[in-house]
Amino acid sequence: xxxxxxDCCYGVDDHTTGSTAxxxxxxxxxxxxxxxxxxxxxxxxxxxxxAKIEWGRYLFFDPRLGGDAxxxxxxxxxxxxxxxxxxxxxxxxxxxxxxxxxxxxxxAAYYSKLFWAGSSTSLxxxxxxxxxxxxxxxxETDIMEARLALIPRYVALSxxxxxxEWPLLRxxxxxxxxxxxxxxxxxxxxxxxxxxxxxxxxEEQIRGKQLFEGKAGCIQCHNGPLxxxxxxxxxxxPGVKRWxxxxxAQITFRFELYAKGVPEELYRTLKDDPGAYFRSRNRWxxxxxRTPSLRYTLYTAPYMHSGQFDTLEEVVDFYNAGxxxxxxxxxxxxxxxxxxxxxxxxxGQEREDLVAFIEAFSGExxxxxxxxxxxYAPLFTRAQLQAAQEAK
Amino acid sequence: xxxxxxxxxQMGPQAMCxxxxxxxxxxxxxxxxxxxxxxxxxxxxxPIQYDKAKAELGKRLFFDKRLSGDAGIACATxxxxxxxxxxxxxxxxxxxxxxHFRNAPTLINVAYKKVWNHDGRIGTSLDDMVRxxxxxxxxxxxxxxxxxxxxxxxxxxxxxxRDAGYGEPSNGGVRQAIPEFLKSLTSRNAPFDxxxxxxxxxxGLQLFKGKAGCIQCHNGPLxxxxxxxxxxxxxxxxxxxxxxNHQAFIAFALFQxxxxxxxxxxxxxxxxxxxDQADMGKFITPSLRELKYTAPYMHNGMLATLEEVVAFYNAGxxxxxxxxxxxxxxxxxEDEQRNLVAFLLALSGDPLTTAExxxxxxxxxxxxxxENWKDVRx
Numbered sequence: 001x002x003x004x005x006x007d008c009c010y011g012v013d014d015h016t017t018g019s020t021a022x023x024x025x026x027x028x029x030x031x032x033x034x035x036x037x038x039x040x041x042x043x044x045x046x047x048x049x050x051a052k053i054e055w056g057r058y059l060f061f062d063p064r065l066g067g068d069a070x071x072x073x074x075x076x077x078x079x080x081x082x083x084x085x086x087x088x089x090x091x092x093x094x095x096x097x098x099x100x101x102x103x104x105x106x107x108a109a110y111y112s113k114l115f116w117a118g119s120s121t122s123l124x125x126x127x128x129x130x131x132x133x134x135x136x137x138x139x140e141t142d143i144m145e146a147r148l149a150l151i152p153r154y155v156a157l158s159x160x161x162x163x164x165e166w167p168l169l170r171x172x173x174x175x176x177x178x179x180x181x182x183x184x185x186x187x188x189x190x191x192x193x194x195x196x197x198x199x200x201x202x203e204e205q206i207r208g209k210q211l212f213e214g215k216a217g218c219i220q221c222h223n224g225p226l227x228x229x230x231x232x233x234x235x236x237x238p239g240v241k242r243w244x245x246x247x248x249a250q251i252t253f254r255f256e257l258y259a260k261g262v263p264e265e266l267y268r269t270l271k272d273d274p275g276a277y278f279r280s281r282n283r284w285x286x287x288x289x290r291t292p293s294l295r296y297t298l299y300t301a302p303y304m305h306s307g308q309f310d311t312l313e314e315v316v317d318f319y320n321a322g323x324x325x326x327x328x329x330x331x332x333x334x335x336x337x338x339x340x341x342x343x344x345x346x347x348g349q350e351r352e353d354l355v356a357f358i359e360a361f362s363g364e365x366x367x368x369x370x371x372x373x374x375x376y377a378p379l380f381t382r383a384q385l386q387a388a389q390e391a392k
Numbered sequence: 393x394x395x396x397x398x399x400x401x402q403m404g405p406q407a408m409c410x411x412x413x414x415x416x417x418x419x420x421x422x423x424x425x426x427x428x429x430x431x432x433x434x435x436x437x438x439p440i441q442y443d444k445a446k447a448e449l450g451k452r453l454f455f456d457k458r459l460s461g462d463a464g465i466a467c468a469t470x471x472x473x474x475x476x477x478x479x480x481x482x483x484x485x486x487x488x489x490x491x492h493f494r495n496a497p498t499l500i501n502v503a504y505k506k507v508w509n510h511d512g513r514i515g516t517s518l519d520d521m522v523r524x525x526x527x528x529x530x531x532x533x534x535x536x537x538x539x540x541x542x543x544x545x546x547x548x549x550x551x552x553x554r555d556a557g558y559g560e561p562s563n564g565g566v567r568q569a570i571p572e573f574l575k576s577l578t579s580r581n582a583p584f585d586x587x588x589x590x591x592x593x594x595x596g597l598q599l600f601k602g603k604a605g606c607i608q609c610h611n612g613p614l615x616x617x618x619x620x621x622x623x624x625x626x627x628x629x630x631x632x633x634x635x636x637n638h639q640a641f642i643a644f645a646l647f648q649x650x651x652x653x654x655x656x657x658x659x660x661x662x663x664x665x666x667x668d669q670a671d672m673g674k675f676i677t678p679s680l681r682e683l684k685y686t687a688p689y690m691h692n693g694m695l696a697t698l699e700e701v702v703a704f705y706n707a708g709x710x711x712x713x714x715x716x717x718x719x720x721x722x723x724x725x726e727d728e729q730r731n732l733v734a735f736l737l738a739l740s741g742d743p744l745t746t747a748e749x750x751x752x753x754x755x756x757x758x759x760x761x762x763e764n765w766k767d768v769r770x
Contacts, residue, residue, distance in 0.1 A: 067533045068462045069489030095463030096538065134535035138461050143490065143529040146642035149654060150635040166654060244766060247759030251541045254770050259537050268769045376635035380657060385629045388657035392624075392673070392712045 031223040034213075036191040037295070038225060040109035040181050046124065046174045048181060055157035056179025059172055061370050064147045066137035070094055073130065073137075073176065077105050079367050082299030083183065088307035089240055089249065092135040099135070099240070099252045099273065101307030106296040106366055109181040110226050116305040117275045118232065118290045123177035131173075134259070135252050145169045153374035185296055188363040201360055208357025211350055216319065218354075220340050221291045227361060232276040232288040233338040236323025236330045237304045239272035272332035273305065287333030298362035312355045320344045320351060432612035434601075436585045440503060442575035449552040450573025453566055455751040458542050459526060461533035464488045467525065467570070470496045473745050476685025477577065482628055482693025483637060490530040491637035493628075493644065493659065495693040498686045500744060501679055503575040506618050510691035511661050512676040513648075518571035526566070530640035536563045545759040577749060579681050582741035589738045596735025599728055604705065606732075608718050615680035615739060620662035622674045623719060624710025627658050628692035659692065673714055684740035698733045 042048055059065055063072035071093050077083045085091055085102035092098040100116055108114065113121055120126040131137035131144065148154050148167035158167035161175060192200035201209065212218045221229050242249050257267045260278045276285040289305045303309045308325060309318060317326060322343035324330045331337055346354065453459060457466045470484050470492075471477045477499040479485060484496035494510050502508070507515040514521050526534045543549045543561035550561065558565035583589045589597070600606045609617050631637045645653035648664050662674035675691045689695045695704060704710065706729060709719035724732065762768060 064489070067489065067529065068464065068487060070462070093462060095458070095461065134461070134538045138533065138535065140529035140533070140643075142643035142647045143639060146639040146646065147635075149642065150639055245761050247545050247761040250762055250765060251538070251545050251759060254544070255535075255538050255541045257770070258541065259535075270770070271766050376639075378633045378635060379638065379654075380632050382629060382633065385627065385632055385657055389627055390711075392658065392714075 031219050031221075031229065034190065034194065034209075034219070034223065034227060035225040036194045037107070037110070037184070037186045037188075039186075040107075040184050042181060043122065043124075046177060048178050049161055051157050051161040052175045052178040053182055055154065055161055055172070056175035056177070058154070058157070058371050058373065059176050060179055062373050064151075064373075065131050065144055065172065066093070066139045067143075068094065068138075069147075071137055073105075073127075074370070076102055076136070079370075082106070082296065082301075083366070084300045086301065088242060088302055092252065093138040096135040097246070097248050097252055099249065099256050100305050101302060103292070104296050104300045105180055105183050107184050107226065107293055109184055110293070111228075111290075112230060113290065116289045116292075117278060118230075119279055123180050124173045127173040127176045127180075128169075134255070141169050144172075147376075148172060150376045150379060151374055152377050183366065185363050185366060188295065189360040191363075193360070202356065204353050204356040205360045206357075207350075208353035208355070209360075211346070211354050212357055215350070216344050216346060216354055217340065218319075222294050227294040228291045230290060232285065232290055233340070234275075234287040234289075234331055234333055234336045235341045236318075236337050237289070237306055238308055238325050238329035239332055240306045241308065241329070243271070274333070275305065284336055286336050287331045288336060294358055294361040296362050296366075298359050299365055312358050313351070316346070316351045316354050316358075320346045431607055431617070434584075434597075434607070434611060434615055435613050437501065437504060437578060437613045440575050440578060442572050443556070445552075445556040446558075446569050446572035447576050448573075449549075449556045449558075449565075450569035450571070451576075451749070452549075452552065452751045453570055454573055456755055458546075458755070459532060459534060459539055459566075460487065461535065461538075462488060465532065467532075470531075471499045473743075473750050476500070476682060477744070478686050480687055482688050483630060486530045486636070486640050487533045489636070490640045491634060492530060493631045493637055493641040494691050495688065497678065498682055499574055500577045500682045501579055501614060502577065503571065504578075504614055505616075505679075507676060510675045510678075511664050512618075512620055513665050518574060519567045522567050522570045530643060536566075539563065539566070542759070545762070546756065547760065577744055579739075580741040580744070582681065583738040584735075585741070590734060592731045592734035593738040594735075595728075596731035596733070596738075599724065599732050600735055603728070604722050604724060604732060605718065605720075606705070609677045609716075610680050616677045618676065620665075620671060620674035620676050621716045621718070622661075622672075622712060622714050623704075624673070624712035624715040625675075625690045625692065625694055625704075626710055628694050631659070631692070632657060661691070670714065673712060680736055681739045682741070684737050685743060698736050699729070702729045702732050702736075 059073075061072060061074045063070050063075060065072050076085050076090050076098075078085060083105040089100060090098035090102035103116065108123065113119070114123065114126040120129055129136075131139045132141075145168065148158070148169070154167050158164060158171055158175070162168070162171040164171065189200045189205070212222075221231065221233060223229055240249065243253055254267070257270055262270070262274070262278070266274075272287065274286045276288040277283070279285075297303070297312065301310055301312075303312070303315050308329075309315045314326065318324065319341070320343065323337060323341040454467045457463050459466060465485070465487065470479055472479055478496045482495060484492040484494060486492040497510070503518065508518070508521045514524060523536075524531075526532045526536060526539065540561060540563050543553070543566070553559065553561045553565055556565070556569060558569070579585065583593065600610075609619070609621055611617055631641055641659075642653060645656055645660070650656065650660055650664060658673065660672055662671040662676070663669065665671070683689070683698060687697060689698070689701050695701045702724070705719070706722045706724045708721035709715055
């Protein structure tokens with residue numbers, strides 16, 4: 001399945017399970033260039049349809065798709081907060097806090113693996129994990145499916161979209177995924193520039209682009225239309241500072257280790273998120289996370305899996321310092337840190353240019369009107385119940 | 393592989409087939425009739441031993457809302473000491489966002505039972521019963537792995553689990569400590585036990601054992617044969633007319649694998665355990681102790697008062713084709729009915745509403761952080 005760490009050409013970074021990185025020839029990576037974003041891939045087994053998207057839009061905003069009917073997708077993926085959550089770590093299910101920074105839904109449709117550590121392989125599976133996870137939706141299949149059946153609008157929409165008599169939770173996830181596949185942004189200044197509109201980027205941004213592709217080396221990982229190679233790296237991001245002082249966050253930290261089934265000794269001793277290790281169980285994947293897209297990042301602060309940087313300036317300073325935060329904090333897994341991350345020696349002007357260029361990955365903010373949620377209605381009339389009672 | 397955010401199914405508690413838990417204990421219900429003379433005597437409850445430190449821990453857990461998924465409700469929310477360790481409303485509350493479809497049973501004397509829930513679907517142990525309460529989505533909806541980590545974050549629990557001999561807080565410890573606490577909830581000083589019954593109650597006892605025939609099912613120290621019977625209690629339409637209650641009912645029926653659950657307009661009761669149509673609408677005979685505090689009555693709270701219950705039996709029970717042949721119109725006079733009610737009340741003792749049974753210290757508003765977190769073991 002995996003090659004040993006030292007028999008590959010490109011150092012530790014290419015060993016992550018499920019890595020989608022291209023084979024690298026002759027030790028030199030020629031990364032795919034930045035490119036305009038095309039339409040998102042649509043899986044053959046879940047084609048888009050108006051009824052499906054419509055149902056998915058409702059469901060995305062509907063907290064009844066969660067344990068206590070308070071916490072739906074949009075509760076944490078707030079359109080006003082970049083379809084994400086603007087705190088270091090995401091809010092959680094009531095009574096909990098999450099343990100990672102939230103991720104935006106915008107353009108999630110393009111990833112082949114979802115979540116910071118790539119643990120989910122489709123938007124459909126991801127929606128299931130989100131609605132059921134104890135610190136996310138904390139819903140159980142039976143109660144959520146029962147609720148859907150008591151919302152007449154959903155019965156009608158699911159019948160139209162999937163042809164079943166009653167809504168199935170599995171189909172609800174497919175509908176959400178279909179809706180998410182409409183949440184894409186393909187007309188950023190960068191897209192327009194790459195399609196030939198030379199006025200779409202400012203001079204500062206054009207200089208930033210050159211740095212991105214050259215001296216700063218960002219293109220090595222942030223490449224292609226998505227500005228992500230979908231590979232996994234430890235770039236030196238420090239863990240969540242709040243873990244040291246927040247009891248609720250400490251609970252979730254241990255829960256995640258326990259739930260993901262790490263060996264006892266690691267459960268007792270880990271003090272940071274081992275990321276891709278959870279999937280591969282290879283020690284060289286400790287602290288590695290998926291290269292995120294840089295699209296829409298103008299709206300999705302704070303940054304990184306642990307949400308430790310509040311601004312793009314801080315991110316660039318972090319890279320410039322070779323993967324070390326301004327306060328000196330860095331990854332707890334230095335042995336797996338990518339050799340691609342090293343001090344860059346960027347001047348103040350260069351750092352500004354780079355930040356300006358990252359901003360070109362974002363177009364207008366995407367805000368939609370939240371749908372008014374359809375109400376529950378009883379399934380039976382009193383007369384029907386009376387008749388059943390008489391027939392006993 | 394565990395899923396990313398930790399679904400509950402890895403633990404398997406809910407997936408575990410409840411139906412198999414019971415078959416063992418339920419057996420074939422011995423019918424009354426010829427064996428009338430053989431029914432166990434009503435009588436005092438045997439004393440019950442329990443470990444004080446474990447019960448004290450169980451008591452704190454019982455009142456702690458942090459044992460539910462969103463930390464919104466505790467066991468005591470639905471089994472409220474001030475309401476006879478039940479809720480004085482026909483249908484129990486559910487986990488926030490849900491209703492329920494049955495009346496919450498009192499927990500007084502629950503440790504004497506051999507099968508639990510109105511349909512008797514748990515017949516193994518209170519340990520399993522507690523797990524069901526904590527994990528069931530319309531009850532406490534708790535991922536027990538989160539619960540365990542919450543408990544480890546509370547210094548007092550660290551101490552109490554250690555003192556109780558459980559070591560570090562764990563799910564297993566919770567499932568043992570709460571039953572230990574439940575053992576402390578037993579009837580005290582009921583006039584029937586102390587021998588201080590009124591004349592009316594004494595007359596009622598004679599009717600109970602004789603003309604009214606209650607003893608056929610309500611026998612032994614709990615006044616329950618622990619078996620399932622169909623008494624024809626009418627359905628509570630509120631379950632089906634209120635979507636929040638109905639959703640819990642549908643989820644239950646779906647999970648239990650009852651066919652045609654979307655169209656079901658009645659509580660299947662013991663049928664759920666045997667999947668035998670003959671058992672449709674049967675419920676486990678409840679104990680008649682502590683009724684003074686536990687109105688309304690029956691599995692769905694359809695009878696508001698003991699007078700109504702007695703009138704119900706006097707009419708021969710409800711209207712139902714599968715009703716137990718043991719129920720016939722009784723022809724009790726008004727006086728006799730009053731005496732029967734007086735006897736039922738004589739089976740109730742002192743309320744269990746003091747610090748002995750209620751955890752009274754406040755729970756911390758937030759979880760304190762573990763100091764030197766980076767340097768100590770998790």
